[in-house]
Amino acid sequence: MLLCLNCIIVNLFSGAIFIQQARGWSIYVSVLILLALTAVSTVTGGLASVMYTDTIQCFVMLAGGILLTYKAINEIGGIGNLKPRYFEAKPSVIPVNATTCAMPKDTAFLLLRPIDDHDMPWLGFLAGQTFASMWYWCTDQVIVQRLLAAKNLAHAQGGTLLAGFLKLMPLFIIIIPGMISRILFPDDVSCVDPVECYRVCQSYTGCSNIAYPRLVLALMPSGLKGLMMAGMLAALMSGLSSIFNSCSTMFTIDIWPLIRPKASVREQMIVGRSFTFAMIAFSIAWIVVIQEMQSGELYIYIQAISSILSPPIATVYGLSVIWPRMNEPAAFWTLIIGLVIGSVRFILDIIYREPPCGEPDLRPSFIKDIHYMYFALILTIISVITSVFVSLITKPTENFRLIRTTYWTRFDESIRDDEVKPVPAKTMELTDMDWHEEDDKCDVDLEEGEEADDVMIKDKKVSLCKKFFIWFCGYEDTEQSTSKSKDPEGVGLKSSVADAFESHSGVASLRQTLTQKIILRTTLALIVVLSVFLFTYFSLPFHMHNSP
Structure with a gap:
């Protein structure tokens, strides 16, 4: 933050x-x-x-x-x-x-x-x-x-x-x-x-x-x-x-x-x-x-x-990618300890500001003589030691969570235990057709009712200030709320998911052709x-x- x-x-x-x-x-x-x-x-x-x-x-x-x-x-x-x-x-x-x-x-x-x-x-x-x-x-x-x-x-x-x-x-x-x-x-x-x-x-x-x-x-x-x-x-x-x-x-x-x-x-x-x-x-x-x-x-x-x-974040990221033994407690404590140490240095830099050129530098030695780049190196070493120590004294990460999350397992095609198997697009389309049919029947019944107009929500007069407040805060207007009430099962959303799954299948791929590999490398x-x-x-x- x-x-x-x-x-x-x-x-x-x-x-x-x-x-x-x-x-x-x-x-x-x-x-x-x-x-x-x-x-x-x-x-x-x-x-x-x-x-x-x-x-x-x-x-x-x-x-x-x-x-x-x-x-x-x-x-x-x-x-x-x-x-x-x-x-x-x-x-x-x-x-x-x-x-x-x-x-x-x-x-x-x-x-x-x-x-x-x-x-x-x-x-x-x-x-x-x-x-x-x-x-x-x-x-x-x-x-x-x-x-x-x-x-x-x-x-x-x-x-x-x-x-x-x-x-x-x-x-x-x-x-x-x-x-x-x-x-x-x-x-x-x-x-x-x-x-x-x-x-x-x-x-x-x-x-x-x-x-x-x-x-x-x-x-x-x-x-x-x-x-x-x-x-x-x-x-x-x-x-x-x-x-x-x-x-x-x-x-x-x-x-x-x-x-x-x-x-x-x-x-x-x-x-x-x-x-x-x-x-x-x-x-x-x-x-x-x-x-x-x-x-x-x-x-x-x-x-x-x-x-x-930033060194604690870079350390957690780098170790998580290359070292499978790195776990969540280690990442948490590395970030916390690194944040505390970095914040202390940040506050001290504000308190003891560098004097204008030509004036004597009376700051403490640990502020004046330790360049911020050297401090980054020191903080990185502390972060690495913390990550390794906490990882070794706590439980390792479950094996299924390492699938496609480290450099060594990036091409692993195994199914993770917490992974939801994709539903075939055809199945989703058939299900959507059933939902559309039920929704159409409801619409027909509503149109044939004698008092259908009575249940329609009429727009209320709203002042310009209130309209701006509603728009700025992301409130939905009456028309949007009414249209959503006609689709309680989220038929449109489910249909969009099916279309998106079909259109993007095979696009977001980690595989590369030989030509692509040669050009990129x-x-x-x-x-x-x-x-x-x-x-x-x-x-x-x-x-x-x-x-x-």
Whole structure:
């Protein structure tokens, strides 16, 4: 739940930055506008709007990002000028105690940096950040729900590989333009004086968050500028819609029944919407904390929170897939212990905030000297030990529950003890025909009755405010209730199930053809080799990557 709240906060804040830079409004006014746009998109379009906006904004942002990179490189006179001009970019207003902070870091062009680096130590990145990334890309519902919509395993793996290739693009269409933004606007993007920073972006700790939107607004033509901003906001709105749906569903289905076991569907819908409003209110209030934490750098804040809270989830997921002895008690206690430890670190980070650059760091050693990536590694080790220990002292999982739930049994076609055998489609169709005949007889009897009109429910006049409340809370209107009362046995639903079973039989398959396997595995090998090459190329101190 904390991770869901964090996702909402980050999406709101990042979207508000774009609106703030485009219109010059307050960050909180921008947040309210983003929420209003998201509400209209979600309520009127539902999940269909999420799918359409995801597809469209991908092409818009990819094309716009490539064009922006091209224009930005031309603006500085070519890619060869990137390094020398970047190391010369510094703000004009520099406090006496912040001279070092105003200068670009020597490791700016290195991905894997020294082991004690303040921003990204190589050991912490490879050994600690990996588990936070595994949580996001393998278990986060916003990602997984896209994958589960695939037609079959081949489509799911193909979509994952495509996402992997697209994930390489930010290095060229986001990071490089961001560095050029510092070159072109050093007084805004790289400000270190608190007064100047607040004037630029309403934050005392830094304005690096505005680098990309500042470049978009400055270099892109008017039409493309609006299209690019629309694509970015569409992506953020899509993410917010997915997170709202996931979090409210989690609370309503998993937590609320523990408080109200006999809650009606209507009550659950009201609770879900109310919980969404509560999360939004908390997220808006938390924006102040984001602006002051991690030197005001949003991306660092995202990675820090993920590293603190996500390793237990990644550990449970990984061990459950590869180790059949892993059981439910082990998963429960691993998540609880990991959450407690991560929450303690999270609270301490809020209490002992990193001081502004140039001021002495008086934080306790266990906060100051343990990088969040190293903390992720420590928390992962604790989670693994907890999972193994609890699994070995408790009863193992029943064998039938391991069928198709681990890597080693993913192709096991045995029937589970808790699995309902599918009913043949023909049998379901025959049963539906009998139900339809009975329903038709009832309709005929009703039509031939002399007082049939007397039993019809007449619509009552309802005020506009009440109609809006009924619609917003998911109440059914009279017509819908009446139509449902004519179908007490759920004939239409059962017929739909039969049709769905017949149409999807053989589609959602784990089997792959030889051609599919060759293409997918070749593509996987290609992306792995390409990723390793890029990491190596941008980590070794040679060519344009050596220090100045």
